[in-house]
Amino acid sequence: MLLRHTPKEVKERVGVTINPAKTCQPVGAMYAALGVHGCLPHSHGSQGCCSYHRTALTRHYKDPIMAGTSSFTEGSSVFGGQANLLAALTNMFTIYDPDIVAVHTTCLSETIGDDIPQIVKKAFDDQKIPEGKKVIYCNTPSYVGSHVTGFSNMVAGIVKGLVEKTGTPKDQINVIPGWVEPSDMREIKRLAAMMGVKIVIPPDTSDVVDTPQTGAFQMYPDGGVTQAELATAGDSIKTLALGRWASEDGAKELDIKCKVPFETLDLPIGLSATDRFVQALASAAKVEIPASFVTERGRLVDVIADMSQYLYGKKVALWGDPDQLIPLTEFLLDLNMIPVHIVSGTPGKRFEARIRAIVGDKVPTLNVKNGQQADMFLMHQWIKNEPVDLLIGNTYGKYIARDEGIPFVRHGFPILDRIGHSYFPTLGYNGGIRLLEQMLGVIMDKIDRDASESKFELVM
Numbered sequence: 001m002l003l004r005h006t007p008k009e010v011k012e013r014v015g016v017t018i019n020p021a022k023t024c025q026p027v028g029a030m031y032a033a034l035g036v037h038g039c040l041p042h043s044h045g046s047q048g049c050c051s052y053h054r055t056a057l058t059r060h061y062k063d064p065i066m067a068g069t070s071s072f073t074e075g076s077s078v079f080g081g082q083a084n085l086l087a088a089l090t091n092m093f094t095i096y097d098p099d100i101v102a103v104h105t106t107c108l109s110e111t112i113g114d115d116i117p118q119i120v121k122k123a124f125d126d127q128k129i130p131e132g133k134k135v136i137y138c139n140t141p142s143y144v145g146s147h148v149t150g151f152s153n154m155v156a157g158i159v160k161g162l163v164e165k166t167g168t169p170k171d172q173i174n175v176i177p178g179w180v181e182p183s184d185m186r187e188i189k190r191l192a193a194m195m196g197v198k199i200v201i202p203p204d205t206s207d208v209v210d211t212p213q214t215g216a217f218q219m220y221p222d223g224g225v226t227q228a229e230l231a232t233a234g235d236s237i238k239t240l241a242l243g244r245w246a247s248e249d250g251a252k253e254l255d256i257k258c259k260v261p262f263e264t265l266d267l268p269i270g271l272s273a274t275d276r277f278v279q280a281l282a283s284a285a286k287v288e289i290p291a292s293f294v295t296e297r298g299r300l301v302d303v304i305a306d307m308s309q310y311l312y313g314k315k316v317a318l319w320g321d322p323d324q325l326i327p328l329t330e331f332l333l334d335l336n337m338i339p340v341h342i343v344s345g346t347p348g349k350r351f352e353a354r355i356r357a358i359v360g361d362k363v364p365t366l367n368v369k370n371g372q373q374a375d376m377f378l379m380h381q382w383i384k385n386e387p388v389d390l391l392i393g394n395t396y397g398k399y400i401a402r403d404e405g406i407p408f409v410r411h412g413f414p415i416l417d418r419i420g421h422s423y424f425p426t427l428g429y430n431g432g433i434r435l436l437e438q439m440l441g442v443i444m445d446k447i448d449r450d451a452s453e454s455k456f457e458l459v460m
């Protein structure tokens, strides 16, 4: 019993979070910056912060994550970090030759009150930035928000710093993918290509954090949205923002800066949300939906129909990022499963209302909470009071899964103890099949494990 001290009785808490269902803002900013080709993320704070951010991403993606740090000491904490950032920019462009440096702040530099736009302007004025190179930035104080808001802030920073409008309209759609896996970004591109629609994805981490082993080290992998693509994103027909929390700020910024209208959609997870995404992409680009989509959709529907007896009525607890949890909840209801406990460490008033609107009166005992006290401790307490048949969430749920003996599907960020998330998408119709395969796998493993010898079935 690893979590033997979790009491069943739930008490209202203020000011303390126990085992948070989120991580810190700069981790998201760093991940978003990696999705721009030739971009080196930079953490403006102490070495420990940068080390943690890189480690969190490296452990999840199993690829080395490169980033710089302003290496704050006691002196910078007292007098400010300007000198450190100026020196860091000089060193990074001289030694590592990135096209772009993406600076994000940390708790310490935000508390000091470092003015990043002023410092970056000074770096350009003092000719510390080589000709043609760019510096973009965003604020990511981690005593507010989460890795999701950090991602969102850097996406807005990418738009502010790199997106341009030439004035010549382009027959293309911007798709801001939200915090999803590189496999999911690749899947979005595949679906758009099937439809014959040209898209620009800011940011695109495919072929950046899932690079093949070739024996040669590449400081800046082949992937990532290019500056040339971003320079045309202001001429696109429309922006589709996938996820209100991670993508809408960037889409709004694109609208303000370049007058590109936007539509916010749920991440295309599961049947209904993927239907809406496919429809929205087709209508934005004014193309017909090809028959191949009907085939892919039909395969997902077929798996649902074939395996419904193992899914029907199963109670599920899930945690993670709001943009993931909203369509996941909808998908579970489509499968006639019962989402009963939902937590997200990412704040935002609209989350609970949206989940309750989706669930309606289908789950009278629904527990849903987000923000500071929506943590894994509360999730465990809820499960002790109303046990579930399945857990869906990041690796931190493995303690609950072990103690309570509940089947567990790893989904979201971070996944530190399994692989697959970088390579197999959970977006789109094929992603829906992947999710079903994962859920059915753990549910049926438990059936096999618990079955008496007389009930142990070869065919299921």
Ligand code: SF4
Binding pocket: 024, 025, 026, 045, 048, 049, 052, 053, 105, 106, 107, 108, 142, 143
């Ligand atoms: S000090 Fe703040 S920015 Fe640094 S690792 Fe901790 S939470 Fe993140």
